[in-house]
Amino acid sequence: MRPLPAALRRAGEPGQTARRGRDLARAGADGVRDVLHPLVTVGRGLVRLTTAGRAWWERTPAERRSPVLGLGGLALAAAYLLPYGPAVAVGAVLLAAAWQGRKPPPEPDCTGPGEEELARLQALYEALVPCFALPEDPAPEPLYAPDGSWERAFEEFAFTPESRIERLLLRYPPWFRDGEPEERHRVERLLRAKAGRGREYRFVWEEERNRLELSVPEPLPADLCAQRFVVAPGETVLGFTDTGAVRRTLPVADGAETRDVPPVVWRTGPRSTEPHLLALGNPGSGITTLLRSVVLQALPHGDVLVTDGGGAGEFASLAGRHGVLAVESSLTGALSALEWAAHETERRLLAAQHARQTGRPLPGDVRRPLWVVVDRPAVLSHLARAEGRPDPQELLEVPLRHGRAAGVTVVVADQFEGAEGLSQAVRAYTRARVVLGAASVEQVRAVLGETPHTTPAPDPPPGRGYARLGGGPVLRMQVPATPDPYDDAAGERQRQAVQALLPEHSGQVAPVG
Structure with missing residues (x-):
C-alpha cells in the first residue's frame, strides 16, 4: 500500500486536529462579532442617549418640564400623522444611536496602587x-x-x-x-x-x-510680561490666577504666541465697592513690580502721583512722563504731594456735587481718574515723627474717604515689618488686598481676612501671592513681570516690554502744587 502524503498524515495527528478546531472556533467568533457589531454599536448609543437624556431631565427646572413634555407630545403626534413619519423617526433615532455609540468605552485601569x-x-x-x-x-x-x-x-x-x-x-x-x-x-x-x-x-x-x-494645582505663568490688556476703562489687571477661579479670560501675548489666561481684575471708579488697594509683602516679593504694573495700566486713562517712601529709585523711569504728575522720594516732597492730593480730592468732590445739583455733566478734569500711589508709607511716617512734622498718612484720609466719589484711587504698599505702622484710615478703606511672597497662613489671613484654599508656595517667584477683592474669595495670583527698565539685572525681553509701555517724556516734571 502506498504511504499517505505528509499533509494528510499531519492532519490526522491529535495536536493538529485540536489546533484546527481552535482556529475554526476563533473564526466563528470573529464572524459572529462582525455580524453583531452594528447591533452592539446601536445598543451602546441608545444607552448613552438614555443616560444623557436622563441627566438633562434632572437638570431641567420643574417649571420648564411641562412645556418640554408638551413639545415632545406635539412632535410625536406630527411624526405619527405624516406619511412615513414613524419610520423616519425610528431611523433618525437609530442613526443618532449609531453615531453616539461609534466609540467603544474606555479600557478600565486595572493596574491599581502599588x-x-x-x-x-x-x-x-x-x-x-x-x-x-x-x-x-x-x-x-x-x-x-x-x-x-x-x-x-x-x-x-x-x-x-x-x-x-x-x-x-x-x-x-x-x-x-x-x-x-x-x-x-x-x-x-x-x-x-x-x-x-x-x-x-x-x-x-x-x-x-x-x-x-x-x-496639586497647576503652576501659574511666571513668564508673562507687562502689556496692554484687553479690559474696559476702570479695570486693572493685578495678575493671573488659576483656571476656573474666575469667570473670564484675557488674550495675553506670550512671546510670538497668544493664549487665554484667567485674570484677577480690580475695578475702580464711582461704582466700585473696592476703590482702594493695599499690598503687603516681604523684601523681594514683587510689591514694587505690582505698583509699577498698576501705574503703567493707569497712565493711558488718568494721571498718576507717586510717592516712594523707600527712596531706592524704583520709579525713576516714570519721572517726567506724560500723565505722571510727580515722583517724590523725600519727606518734604511726599508731604507736599499728599497735601496737594487731599486738596485736589476736595476740589473734585465740590465740583462733582455742583455739577449734579445743576444737572450738568461732570467736568473733564473730574472725570479723568487720579491715582495716588504710595510705597512704604510707614518709613515716611517714622521720618516725620523723628523730625516733628505731620504724619503723611493723615493726609491720605481725605482721598481714601472721598476718593470714590471724586475719581481718586489710592494704592498703598508696604512690607510686613511696617504693617503695624499703617494708619487706621489705610486699614479701613483699602478693601482690595494683595499679599505677595513667602507669607505664612496666619499672615495671609490677617491681611485678607480669610484663609486661602491653597498652601503658600515654598519658594515663590517674585510677584506670586494671593489677592482678595472685598468680600470675594481668596485667589492665588501671579503679577506680570514688570521690572525697572533701567535695571540691568532684569531680563532684556521684560525690560523692553516695560519700556514700550512708558509714555513719552513731557520735557519737564509737572509741579505738584
Missing part, C-alpha cells in the same frame, strides 16, 4: 486618626480608628509617577468642626506634611457631604 502607594495611604490614614477619631464614637465601625484601614475613608486618590500623592478625596465624621478655621488648618497642615513638602496644595472642604479634597 505596595509603596498603599503604604503611603495607610500612613496618611493613621496620621489622620488623632484629628478625626472620637473615643466615645457610637458608630459600630468608625471611619477613623487606631486599628482601621483607609479603604472606607479614602474615596478617590491619584499618584504621580514618583508615587507622591497628587489628589485625594476623603470622608470625615459629621461631628468634626469643619466650620472652625483652626480645626481646618490643623488637618491641612498635617496633610501637607504627609503628602510631601515642596509643593502647593489646594484644599476644598465640602461641608454638606463631609468631604475634603486635596489636589
Whole structure:
C-alpha cells in the first residue's frame, strides 16, 4: 500500500486536529462579532442617549418640564400623522444611536496602587486618626480608628509617577468642626506634611457631604510680561490666577504666541465697592513690580502721583512722563504731594456735587481718574515723627474717604515689618488686598481676612501671592513681570516690554502744587 502524503498524515495527528478546531472556533467568533457589531454599536448609543437624556431631565427646572413634555407630545403626534413619519423617526433615532455609540468605552485601569502607594495611604490614614477619631464614637465601625484601614475613608486618590500623592478625596465624621478655621488648618497642615513638602496644595472642604479634597494645582505663568490688556476703562489687571477661579479670560501675548489666561481684575471708579488697594509683602516679593504694573495700566486713562517712601529709585523711569504728575522720594516732597492730593480730592468732590445739583455733566478734569500711589508709607511716617512734622498718612484720609466719589484711587504698599505702622484710615478703606511672597497662613489671613484654599508656595517667584477683592474669595495670583527698565539685572525681553509701555517724556516734571 502506498504511504499517505505528509499533509494528510499531519492532519490526522491529535495536536493538529485540536489546533484546527481552535482556529475554526476563533473564526466563528470573529464572524459572529462582525455580524453583531452594528447591533452592539446601536445598543451602546441608545444607552448613552438614555443616560444623557436622563441627566438633562434632572437638570431641567420643574417649571420648564411641562412645556418640554408638551413639545415632545406635539412632535410625536406630527411624526405619527405624516406619511412615513414613524419610520423616519425610528431611523433618525437609530442613526443618532449609531453615531453616539461609534466609540467603544474606555479600557478600565486595572493596574491599581502599588505596595509603596498603599503604604503611603495607610500612613496618611493613621496620621489622620488623632484629628478625626472620637473615643466615645457610637458608630459600630468608625471611619477613623487606631486599628482601621483607609479603604472606607479614602474615596478617590491619584499618584504621580514618583508615587507622591497628587489628589485625594476623603470622608470625615459629621461631628468634626469643619466650620472652625483652626480645626481646618490643623488637618491641612498635617496633610501637607504627609503628602510631601515642596509643593502647593489646594484644599476644598465640602461641608454638606463631609468631604475634603486635596489636589496639586497647576503652576501659574511666571513668564508673562507687562502689556496692554484687553479690559474696559476702570479695570486693572493685578495678575493671573488659576483656571476656573474666575469667570473670564484675557488674550495675553506670550512671546510670538497668544493664549487665554484667567485674570484677577480690580475695578475702580464711582461704582466700585473696592476703590482702594493695599499690598503687603516681604523684601523681594514683587510689591514694587505690582505698583509699577498698576501705574503703567493707569497712565493711558488718568494721571498718576507717586510717592516712594523707600527712596531706592524704583520709579525713576516714570519721572517726567506724560500723565505722571510727580515722583517724590523725600519727606518734604511726599508731604507736599499728599497735601496737594487731599486738596485736589476736595476740589473734585465740590465740583462733582455742583455739577449734579445743576444737572450738568461732570467736568473733564473730574472725570479723568487720579491715582495716588504710595510705597512704604510707614518709613515716611517714622521720618516725620523723628523730625516733628505731620504724619503723611493723615493726609491720605481725605482721598481714601472721598476718593470714590471724586475719581481718586489710592494704592498703598508696604512690607510686613511696617504693617503695624499703617494708619487706621489705610486699614479701613483699602478693601482690595494683595499679599505677595513667602507669607505664612496666619499672615495671609490677617491681611485678607480669610484663609486661602491653597498652601503658600515654598519658594515663590517674585510677584506670586494671593489677592482678595472685598468680600470675594481668596485667589492665588501671579503679577506680570514688570521690572525697572533701567535695571540691568532684569531680563532684556521684560525690560523692553516695560519700556514700550512708558509714555513719552513731557520735557519737564509737572509741579505738584
